Amino acid sequence: MYPTINTDYCKGCNLCVEVCPKTVFTVGKNLSQRGYFNPVVDYREKCTNFRLQKGQKILCEICWLTCPEHAIEFI
Amino acid sequence: MEFFDFYRKDRWPHQFCPGCGLGTVMNSLYKAFSDLNMDLKNTVFVSGIGCTGRVPGYINGDSVHTTHGRPIAFATGIKLARPDLNVVVISGDGDLFAIGGNHIIHAARRNVDIKVIAVNNATYGLTGGQLAPTTPHNMITTTSPYGNKEHPFALSELVAAAGANYVARWTTAHPNQLVNSIKTALTTPGFTFVEVISQCPVNFGRRNKMGDPVYHLRWIKDHSIPLSKVTFDMKSPFDFMDIDFKGIYTIGEFVKRDRAPYGKTIETENNILRPPKE
Ligand SMILES: Cc1ncc(C[n+]2csc(CCOP(=O)(O)OP(=O)(O)O)c2C)c(N)n1
Ligand code: SF4
Ligand code: SF4
Secondary structure, three states: OOEEEOOOOOOOOOHHHHHOOOOOEEOOOOEOOOOOEOOEEOOHHHOOOOOOOOOOOOOOOHHHHHOOOOOEEEO | OOHHHHEOHHHOOOOOOOOOOHHHHHHHHHHHHHHHOOOHHHEEEEEOOOOHHHHHHHEOOEEEEOOOOOHHHHHHHHHHHOOOOEEEEEEEHHHHHHHOHHHHHHHHHHOOOOEEEEEEOOEEOOOOOEEOOOOOOOOOEOOEOOOOOOOOOOHHHHHHHHOOOEEEEEEOOOHHHHHHHHHHHHHOOOOEEEEEEOOOOOOOHHHHOOOOHHHHHHHHHHOEEEHHHOOHHHOOHHHHHOOOOOOOEEEEEEEEOOOOOHHHHOEEEOOEEEOOOO
């Protein structure tokens, strides 16, 4: 499992970039359709949950908890 | 419970500004609820006016959006009329402690069985960032352009002193601890209170060189220390809250008591109030 960003919800606050202890996200440079600079999930293999299968208990969800827009989803 | 069973998907994305801490508080509230497997049908969410007051409007359950400063009064009434319901108050610092200050002090003193989540963003967010009783010393707001010359309220210490059963303060930079505290608050009988120091980058941060939510979150993190690390000479609320002097918010669980809640000390039988049978 790794985080993905739903560009319909993300408002580009970059809090996920700040809180992730493994620096999975990087600040985005391309404007989204809604007019925000959404971060990109650059290093998904660094995520603590990367080796987990779907349905297993998530180990770290600090980005999910912090994201004010509920834009982060684990797939 | 899925996230969008708890919140209303048709209302998403919500109206809060980019990077506002209220979203983090909403996530934590959902997490606490789904971890406890609580039923939305037995819960009423009460809020006053303010950005924070908008939160219950997004919840897929029953909510009461009351007049400015009065959510505690409404919640007390709901709890006494229907003791079977869980009553949760979510409101801002201005709403609960400025205009509604007396209500919360006396609700804590009576130990009414309601759960209060107070989001302290140190300003009046909704109305454009005016000076609030919680604004730290020397911080700039629209109504204090030369810096705040007053000293802020210490909300958690106040409620703890008034007699609440459970009091905790966390920040949006500590969401995991916040979830645990909300869970404790929801399951403890009596008046329980969780204060969340939250960022308002648009109306508070922007005027204090923290317009970027990331800077504001960092500032909150740098200015909070756990209660266990507080040295003895910093034990008065004045020292806790003055960002200008010692510069910190103390975070952690302040009290856990076991006083009998207000609803339990009186009982109604055929609409006549009686002391409870032993
Ligand atoms: C009786 C009354 N007085 C004043 C107002 C204006 N007013 C609306 S919201 C608000 C302050 C809300 O601040 P807070 O509770 O801190 O919530 P925040 O927006 O910061 O989350 C004020 C003063 C009002 N709506 N009603
Ligand atoms: S925290 Fe959420 S809203 Fe903010 S940039 Fe990251 S995904 Fe977007
Ligand atoms: S004004 Fe402040 S508290 Fe209100 S939504 Fe915007 S950032 Fe949040």
